[in-house]
Amino acid sequence: MEQVNSNNKDSEGRISLLDSSLRSELRSRGLYYVRLMGISTVMLWAAMSIFYGAVFRRSTYIYRTQLELVDLDHGPVGAGIVQAALAAIAESQSVASANVDGWRTQPTWRQRRDFATIGSVRSWVRRHGWGALVINSGASARLADALLAANSSSGYRAADAVTLLLNTGRHPIIELTYLQPALTGVGSAAITKFSTQLLGTLNLQTARLTPALVAQPVGLTVSSVAPMTFSIAPVVYLFGFLTGLLCVVGPLIAWKLTTAAFFERTKHRHVWLGAVALIMGWATYIALLGALAQAAFRGPAYSAQALAYTVGRFFSVWMTEAMVLTTTGLWLANWFLLLTPELQGLASLMTVLPNIVSTLVPTQTAPRFYRWMYAGSFYNGAMLYRYVLSGAYPQIGLNVGVVLGEMAALAAVLYATTWVRQYVLVAGLSDVPGWYRGSKFFAGKKKNEPAEGSVRRSLWSTPGTIDDSDNDAVSLQNGDLGV
Template sequence: MLCSWRAQPDDAGRLGMFDPKLRPVLRPNALYYLRLLALSSFMLWMPLCLFFGAVFRRSVYIYRTDIEVVDLDQGPVGRQLTQSVLQIAAAAPNQQGQPRWRVRSDLASIADTREWVRHHGWAALVINSGASARLADAASGNTNTVYNPADAATIMVNTGRHPIIVSSFIQPALTRTVRAAQIGFSVAFTSQLGGLDQVRPQNIVTLATQPVAFSLDDDAPLSFAIAPISYLFNFLVGQLCVIGALIGWKMQSFSFFVKVKHTHVWLGAASIVLAWAIYIGMLGALAISAFRGPDYSKLALSYTVGRFFSLWFTTAMVLSAGGMWLLSWFVVLTPELLALASLSLVLPNVASTLTTVETSPRFFRWFYALPFYNGSMLYRFILSGAFPRIGLNVGVVLGDLCLCTAALWLTTCIRQYTAIRGISDIPGWYRGGIFFESPIPYYKDKKEPKSRSKSSIDERTINITDSADDATSFREGNLGV
């Protein structure tokens, strides 16, 4: 029967898996896979250790970030809230889990503070100008307006600098400390509060329960639903799409290395990476524009054509640098190592987008040189205007691209050398491996042409009787015909 699993008509004369004749083949294959298993275990643990080491203690290293305290009130409310916040932060049981608090006297207005936080900072606590006067007027009944305790202070955050770090660690620590200071101020104020006969009824409950409060202001908002992972998945999925094209090129490029000039092979490979990255970058920018929405916050930057092209070419630069790096390895690596080479690019770059250098161990300062890290900073600046470091980020990504392109030139040179000499075969296996099978003979196995040694016959002189009548001699090959 054609569908029988026990026997097939074409199985006649074939060997079974337990046939002794297969042992010479099974043994080296088994040893090969054992070595590959050991190598894969090592290559898996090393990137994973880098990944988890970079992200698992972000809440501990948050003490390397700064929160600014700006007292624009310069009155009793401002002084008491500032002292209370600093005392609570200093008395925290886990100092490493708290940001550093710095009192700033060089910021003279809300606008200056907002601009500074957007361009340079993480967050700030601002005691608004006139907070003491408004509270005193409400308590003495000298005003007919309804007292709003949230006018006393403003918490400014910069989610555009890093949505995960700010929203998950800095903003909760800031809010927790300010609430504790607010409660302490309320208790002290109500204990000193006198008669409320002159106070407007609408203000009595507020002054007795919550004399001061705060409002939250996101100066560079990047807090739409998928903001924390949008740039990560944009780069990651795009890079995985580029990997497919690179593997396909590696598997079918053997004839190019044998027949085409090296410079042309190198330029062709680099052109494929650039073209693929530009196309995938356009798709990524379109996806971001669809999921972000045009205007999700009154403070958010509007999504314009210029921002679309900025996102497009930022993604293309990042994917080009990563693609050049991968192809420079793919060209010389054997097929079973291609996935491991991909891990060396993907995991460190992914980790660099989930954290910042400030909230990682000092060992990970080399994140500054990764394309995903700089690309994510450009991405966040384009969408929120936060923390502009355009020249630095673009320069690093372009430097990575140039360096990886030079590495691709070197590895394509090595690949061509090994291909035309029969050292590597079409998929990339090398001579001596159990899977090696090259159509090009090994250059040392080629037979050398026999040397033309002179014999005694060559030394003889041939006398021809009528040689004097010939136009030329016999040795010159002209017999006068």
């Protein structure tokens, strides 16, 4: 009974949601949410169209990537395998061309003659290339010795004839999805065709040859010059950056909602420095957790599928993620300070979409429209991340310079943004959540009304007095009754 009475007492004076006095307000709120539905629909369709288009179109620009065909043997084996490889390439492109623009989904092959050793090929592929099919030096001599010298074939290794060099660390998704299948497909087809032609022309007694040599006189070995093929390699950097970004968004929103008094009472440059310090400190802490998570992960044969995670690489991953999150945090802070609450999701979308696209799609396979996205922090951070873990495609100066340059530029923009935020708060043009005067949700001070901070300062900076009928000044500060 007491609970019922308490509920009735709490509801006393309240009206039903269906009360006629609320109809205009409900109609206004309904129209507002219809407008929000329109904004959300446009945002969703635009974002998904851009993302799906980028992921789909990357397959039609694979022809911009290049695989190398290198003959270090300069003998009959090298010449035969090169001819067989060229035939296999032509055949695969012919099959692909059966579909409209199918040739665009195949990598471009280049025959190179400017390498002298396998080491120089490995170094070039790691730094600049996507992959290479290499006929090793001395392949013809080793095969001739095995075929002609009695009982020598027992020590012959067919796999030493050809080496397929992969560069998975440059971009694991593109490499594992498109380039590795193309490279291994051409390599296997060339080996099979050359072996068949060679055995058909042999006029030797094969009794003294091993069955393995008769079945496969030449073979291949697959080697990665910059391995990054552990289970989560394609998304480890992207997921780390996104998770860190979500952990930065919360403090940014809280900072906006809880610092109105600081904006009203504190010097502008101190507000700005405090904001930059908060973002940098929080981003560095979150990045430390990400680097520790990377240290805790050990997938199957991790050490063979990436470089060892040493103390130096741990520190490099930490600082890379810290730079990325700081830059992204500064970018979001500028938007959050100026946008109304309903549009803050747009700022997040404008941040996440280009960064995801640039990370999943390399520049070589991106349409022209998407090129501007590669100036973002996620892309340059991913390049650094992959280099740290695999050693592939070193562009350290460029990537670090871009991220630090963006960080400095966004910090400078934040200086102006915090000034605008301070002005609109003090002038009463905006309230604490960010609604501007004229909005139905605006809850700031009325026009020409002093800001809360200004009223508080005036009360405590000068003694207040109450004059009674006898003109006895009563102090509000020290309790002096004036008697």
